[in-house]
Amino acid sequence: MEMGLDSDVRRAADLISDADSVTIISHIDADGISTEAILSQVLTREGMPVESVFVRQLEPMAMRHVPKDGSLKLFTDLGAGQQGLLEEHGLSADEVLILDHHVSQPCETPYPQVNCLDHGITRMSTAGLAYLVAKAIDPTGTDLAKLAVIGNVGDMMAREHCGLVGPAREIVQDGVEYGNIIVHERDLNCYGTSTRPIHVCLAYCDDPYIDGITNNTNAALRFLDRLGIPLKNSRGGWLVWEELPFEDKRKIISALAQQLIAHGRETDRLLAETYIFPDEPERTPLRNASEYATLLNACGRWAKPRVGSCICHGDRGDAYREAEHMLAHHRTIIRDLLQYILENGVTELSHLQYIHTGDRFPDTIVGIGAGMALSKLNWKKPMMVLAAMVDEPEVTKVSMRTNEWALGQGVDLAQALVEASAAVGGAGGGHKIAAGAFIPRDTEEEFVDGVNRILKRQFASADPDDS
Ligand code: C5P
Ligand code: C5P
Ligand code: C5P
Secondary structure, three states: OOHHHHHHHHHHHHHHHHOOOEEEEEEOOHHHHHHHHHHHHHHHHOOOOEEEEEEOOOOHHHHHHOOOOOOEEEEEOOOHHHHHHHHHOOOOHHHEEEEEOOOOOOOOOOOOEEEHHHHOOOOOOHHHHHHHHHHHHOOOOHHHHHHHHHHHHHOOOOOOOOOOOOHHHHHHHHHHHHOOOEEEEEEEOOOOOOOOEHHHHHHHOEOOEOOOOOOOHHHHHHHHHHOOOOOEOOOOOEOEHHHOOHHHHHHHHHHHHHHHHHOOOOOOOOEEEEEEOOOOOOOOOOOEHHHHHHHHHHHHHOOOHHHHHHHHOOOOOHHHHHHHHHHHHHHHHHHHHHHHHHHHOOEEOOOOEEEEOOOOOOOOOHHHHHHHHHOOOOOOOOEEEEEEOOOOOOEEEEEEEOOHHHHHOOOOHHHHHHHHHHHOOOEEEEOOOEEEEEEEHHHHHHHHHHHHHHHHHHHHHHOOOOO
């Protein structure tokens, strides 16, 4: 492990061990939920009293969930960007610890913090930090590496390099040695390899975009038929990718590669490293890291982060059944959202494209729709979705997504939204590639123009020839 990170992690572990009790305040997404599950499990094993609170966003209203007691307040997957708010609430430096991977907000109070960004680490999320801290507290708890991998994959840390890298990859190795992670180094880079029929899995693949297969399940079925791959099991049910014999997988992958080459496309994203969990039942979303992460996201985004946490703690009864329902619901709404965006069309400005979805979809999922729509629209223009907040009619939620290509052109969505939202009296943050904001509803137009101007500046700064 890198030296600076190592000493930050050690200090965090000591602060936690010295506390009388701990309150974990974590974010509701897969990273936040797996982070909470790692820390609450290691602390429970140590006999430390621990309570958990999940919040959608650390904003003034959410602060009432932070208890005023003698516990150490452990802010995870949030907090770095809201230190001013912690200060306003009178939290002192000796009762707070922040574990985060979001951009920090400068503030007077020197809150102890472990932040991936302070160490130049952009491919590990908070669950990775939580695991490193947990391991510093209890070096034998390597079973928890699996949860760190789920959090990292859920926050897209494996996307750019088609697998985890750096410290996040080292954590994978702990799980392999423990025995609850199997690594497939050169597997198909598709979502749904444990639960979807193979042709459906292929048709949903859009990174890489496979001409004649992407978005076309019937064509995918014919493609597999031509290869002579048996697609059903002895009971007549569809096989999933994971169940295919190695030889059949090879055959499909090489035919897909030929298909890409025939259409002049790159093949470098066809394969990825995938993380399988042999201790989980086959043909379920618990079986691999990316599907497990979606299950947790479904719980969190539909206001049941605790159900996700119970699953991470090993509950395979009521909590799992509830999560399965939420996952089905999550998928349906996201499909509707994507369809809504594509059917209604976006408004294109010079440097961004946007759509307002009104109150049709909850503000917690519009960002997912923005990301999915981007690859189907003009992928060179960062995508923005504006959504009405049902419980706060004066506020508009904004979600933006872009891609690695745009980052290479100088785009930084977090910076753009922090600046543009501050100018209209709102607040934003996040990552270069994915960011969000809350703004006053009556400033929408001015705000969208502001973001477009900032993006224009960002694009121009990386390429002086670009106007
Ligand atoms: O808080 P926040 O970290 O939750 O946002 C996480 C979301 O941002 C993920 O759902 C993912 O879509 C996106 N993200 C990404 N690439 C990154 C980091 C985050 O797409 N490098
Ligand atoms: O579409 P075209 O073949 O010109 O794509 C050129 C580059 O754009 C490739 O690197 C490809 O991966 C990327 N691309 C993308 N999203 C798409 C289509 C292409 O990132 N939907
Ligand atoms: O909500 P959404 O998925 O679009 O969020 C993308 C990223 O922006 C997340 O990392 C989230 O924590 C961050 N965000 C933020 N401030 C906001 C809204 C979102 O930092 N007001």
